[in-house]
Amino acid sequence: MVNPLSQKNVNKMKNHKRFDLDENEIPKKWYNILPDLPVALPPPLSPATNEPVGPKDLAPLFPMELIRQEVSTDREIQIPHEVLERYREIRPSPLIRATGLEHVLKTKARIYFKHEGERSPTGSHKVNTAIAQAYYNMKEGVESLITETGAGQWGSALAYATHLFELACEVYMVRASFDQKPHRKTIMELFGASVFSSPSKNTDFGQQILEKDPSNPGSLGIAISEAISHSLRNDEAKYSLGSVLNHVLLHQTVIGLEAEKQFKMAEADLKGPDYVVACVGGGSNFAGLSYPFIRAKLHNGYEMEAIAAESVAASKMSDGEYKYDFGDTAKTTPLLKMYTLGSDYIPPPIHAGGLRYHGVAPSLSVLLDSGVVTPTKFTQKIAFEAAKIFVNSEGILPAPESAHAIAATIDIARRNKDKDITILFNLSGHGLFDLEGYRKYNANELE
Ligand SMILES: Cc1ncc(COP(=O)(O)O)c(C=O)c1O
Incomplete structure (x- = not known):
């Protein structure tokens, strides 16, 4: 196996090129796509009445400002000063040209990535x-x-x-990941959160699942049901998604x-990436x-393909149905119109x-249904292979x-060599x- 840190390999890695913004160039407003969607967003429905849910129905779960943002049709929403101050500690994230990856793929395509992990x-x-x-929850007490x-x-x-804004935090972590990534629990606990493996014995729904199937690996749908039912039991708590x-x-x-500004620094003569x-x-x-970028595509005639990469294990965009469905397994959320596997x-x-x-x-479902976004899917094996190519060419795990996004990028770059x-x-x-996943990949033990 190639040792990614061998001197030979380090020399082979190209210097990647960075496009950094100054902290005062962090956007001051978020962009809301709702008024720009090609078709109006179908509203969430109450499962009891089949009528659209209103702010009152959501109030037990979310603070009012987030409910306002949920239904807002303002194209831009001001980022509060206190949030911007915190963003300045962790943003802007760099835009990087992956020259090492381009070199390894022997492609003429120019590849850039935004590094949200750095x-x-x-x-x-x-x-x-x-x-x-x-922040909004803290403001509303x-x-x-x-x-x-x-x-x-x-x-x-x-x-x-929650640690920054002095709130308590409780987390239902899907059991499959709870077992695979024990140190995620450690970091959450260091920040003061309590972490439960889901399905858990804390909620009736979790208990029912465990009685039927004690080794159930859990899912996000089950963990959402548990978190919602726990927060509805507690008047001082809200739910967060x-x-x-x-x-x-x-x-x-x-x-x-940020990427729009950085892309102009990198490719001044192009409207945007292809x-x-x-x-x-x-x-x-x-x-x-x-x-x-989709806003520019919808409004300014800029031609671009938006590619959404999913896992074969949860291929709702490629293989699901576009219909009203629950957001959780216990069927407690409002019905959302979305691509779903059930x-x-x-x-x-x-x-x-x-x-x-x-x-x-x-909102992404509307864009998929109108053909503005194209889905693609990859197996876990192909995604890990792409990760290996990336760590060897860019030095970032x-x-x-x-x-999965890297696998899609490699596929496009190879097809357009x-x-x-x-x-x-x-x-x-x-x-x-x-690293447990990567250890298994190295040892050829991945399913
Ligand atoms: C690193 C990373 N990327 C992507 C995702 C996918 O989530 P989303 O589609 O909301 O970005 C997750 C979800 O946990 C994640 O941890």
């Missing part, structure tokens, strides 16, 4: 919304936030953000808004990078735990989720807590 204290893009959500987490990236980000909903995707648009690529669990990092679907326990979700954000194109992808997080 300055993030917990390793991924998830802090962009965690900080905003903790909430004392505690309860959430679920797949691979642990979201739970760690919320544990960090790390993807799917409009307000979460909105907060992530700092990624693409391909924008990101992986999809619930859709937040994909939306974060691509929605500002709220009962439990994906196999792949290492990219953040991609193990049965549905995808309603990607999160297994992000490796002789073409003068540019690809931009989101490296949503680093993989330094995912």
